[in-house]
Amino acid sequence: METSDIVISVIFLSQTIFGILGNSFLVYHYLMLYFVGSRLKFTDWILQHLIAANFLTLLCKGVPHTVSAFGIKDFLSDIECKLIFYLHRIGRGVSISSTCFLSVFQAITISPKASRWTQLKVKSPSYITSCVYMSWVLSFIVNIFFPMYITARWYDKNMTHLKVFQFCAAVQHDKTFNIISAVYISIPDVLLMLLMLWSSGYMVCILYRHKQRMKHIHRSNFSFRFSPEFRATKTILLLVSTFVFFYTISCLLQINLALTLTTNSLWVNLASVASACFPTVSPFLVICR
Template identity: 75%
Template sequence: MEASDIVISVIFLSQTAVGILGNSFLLYHYLMLYFEGCKLKFTDWILQHLIVANSLTLLCKGVPHTVSAFGLKDFLNDIGCKLIFYLYRVGRGVSISSTCFLSVFQTITINPKPSRWAQLKVKSPIYIVSCVFMSWVLSFIVNLAFPIYMTARPNNRNITRLRVYVYCYTVHHDKATDILNAIFLPVPDALFILVMLCSSGYMVCILYRHKQRMKHIHRSNFSFRSSPEFRATKTILLLVSTFVFFYTISCLLQINLSLAHNPNSLWVNMAFVVDASFPAVCPFLVIRH
């Protein structure tokens, strides 16, 4: 192995191992709280789905990339390639939607307007629960098309119609189909990111107005700043901003890869590092805050 391959292998291994350990620790933490009969906040319930989705992403993306980076290329058969890629897409989709629902729910929770939002605050957990479970179902259904074109080895296929992705291959479509895929595949991600940005921006406005009001209150027995809602809001804003940063770059890289016939290994490695960054960082942001 060359020096560059060793560096890439160490980066993949470190990122995957740290991410899996962090998510496993949080899953263990929530399981212990569940068995001890502790009552969790609704945001914790959404976070559990986010952690499961992040773990699925790291296992299905990080482990195969790490193994291939150490020189073992043909370690998956056709079923393995299809399953790994399919579960990765499912985990990625649920990770995006769960982060979005987390932001929307917290926006509803901290909204100070009782008249128009009171009924929505009461019913929002029911709506969010339905949306989270629906996101799993839709993610399983929508991504069914991806494994169809995935294969482990060229076999008897025309090699010019195959696009190489490190340890697997995908069937190369015509140029028009590739352009359409590059345009429409990121649309759901972009919509979720747009909703996240809107809800996060609204949360920032709420916090800013509260700060302005608190300037005129010299003494108060209770401050929203010290409340669990305020701390949860700061944590969710940090999660959303981190998520939007990494997944915006990821979408741009995915567009570049979908348009390239045989993607350069540098672009493929960059796309992996960016894809795995949020699932690896997310548990430590939650633990820290």
């Protein structure tokens, strides 16, 4: 193996191990709370869906890429390739929707009582519950065409019409079809990203206005700064900013791969590393907060 292959192998292996350990610790934490009868917050319920999406992303991309990076090729069957790519796309979709709904719910929760969000505070849990479950359904539907174009590398010996990746391949299409496909799968993500950025900006404005009002009242400022709502808001803002950073990099790399007719192993590896960064880092952000 070349030095670059060893470095990529170590990165994939580290991401997979630490990501699975971090998310497993959160699963253990919530199971313990469940068994002792503790009442969880609604944000914890959304986080549980985010954890499930993290596991899908890490297991369906991190593990196969780690095996492939260590030099084992053509180890997946045609059905396994289709299933892995499909489940990874579902995990990716639920990850962005869960992070978005987490941000929106917290923005509604900390909004002032005199604002127009007052009526939504009571009904928001039921609305967001429906939206979270609907995000799973939409991810299944939007990404249903992925298995149609993904195949094992060894399944079709005619490589001239295949775009070969590390351990699987995709049916080659013209550039127009690639652009239309990229736009189609990006529309839901872009809408959720805009909603996420809007709700995060709204939370930042609320915190800033409150700080300006209370900066001369040290006692109130101190109590608010260390309140559960303030800590939860800072944690969610940290999660959102981390997600936007890694997702933007991953999205740019994915678009580059979708629009090019030939694949480069370096770009494929970079895209895979970027897509696994948030599922790896996010559980540790939650644990530390």
